[in-house]
Amino acid sequence: MKTPERGAAMKEFPLQKVFTLIEPGPVLLLTTAAGRRKNIMTLSWSMVMDFSGNIAIVTGSWNHSFEALMKTGECVLAVPGADLMETVIGIGTCSGADTDKFGAFGLTAKKGGEVGAPLIGECLANIECRVADYVEAHSLIVLSAVRAWTNPDRGERRTFHAVGDGTFVIDGRHVRNLRARMESKLPPGV
Ligand SMILES: Cc1cc2nc3c(=O)[nH]c(=O)nc-3n(C[C@H](O)[C@H](O)[C@H](O)COP(=O)(O)O)c2cc1C
Structure with missing residues (x-):
């Protein structure tokens, strides 16, 4: 392994762009179902x-999905x-208020096992969740996973990550040779 670079000069970075340094990923889809209306x-x-x-997400009433999420207390993270x-x-640049997104984007809604919100057939994984907590001051919603599914048949296994400035990063090299040193930090069965 190469020696890490030392002490190159640090340059100040604007605070309003700090989130672009650590914007998490992968980009997810969140489905809801209010009655028969899926979004x-x-x-x-x-x-x-x-x-x-337990997974925290940030969203609020500026999105159509929010009302269904809070009313039903259920969603799927795909x-x-x-x-x-x-x-x-x-999907992230139009609203379920006026668009049937499953139809418009040709995605397959599949029935889950625990929640009314649909799984998305074309995704790598689907996590059925219930709302466990809502911290309104920060638009933070804590979800608890109640059942999860993966789709081993999908050819494309890479996820992608939003940088936050309109650009995206696709997963790169999968590093496996440090796993033995991580053992004490992993829960049983992982
Ligand atoms: C790449 C990307 C990431 C987004 N991440 C979030 C997010 O984390 N939280 C959020 O509230 N909205 C996020 N949005 C915006 C919503 O997906 C968008 O407002 C969407 O149209 C809401 O749909 P709805 O009105 O049908 O609920 C994101 C959009 C894009 C394109």
Whole structure:
């Protein structure tokens, strides 16, 4: 392994752009179902909170999905592969208030096992969730995963990540040779 570079000069970075340094990923899709009306939104602000499937997301009433999410207390977080990038950006730049996004983007809504919100057949993984908490001051919603599914048949396995400035990063090299040193930090079975 190469020696890391030392002490190159640091340059000040504007505070209003700090989020672009650590914007998390992968970009996700969030589905809801209010009665028979299904919807999808794009979501890049999410955070894993623990090993038991609690996940924080940031969204609010500026999106049509929010009302259904809070009313039903349920959603699905779907993980799209890099082959769905254009579709995901399309979904995140229109509203379910006036668009049937499953129809418009040709995605397959599948029935989950626990929640009314649909799984997305074309995604790499689907996590059925219930709302566990809502911190209104920060538009922060804590979701608890109640069931999860993966789709091993999808050819494109790479996810993609929003930088926050309108650009995206597709997953790169998968590093496996440090795993033995990580063992004490991993929960059993991972
Ligand atoms: C790449 C990308 C990431 C986004 N991330 C978020 C997010 O983390 N939280 C959020 O509230 N909106 C986010 N949005 C915006 C919503 O997806 C967008 O407003 C969407 O149209 C909402 O759909 P709805 O009105 O049908 O709920 C994102 C959009 C894009 C394109």
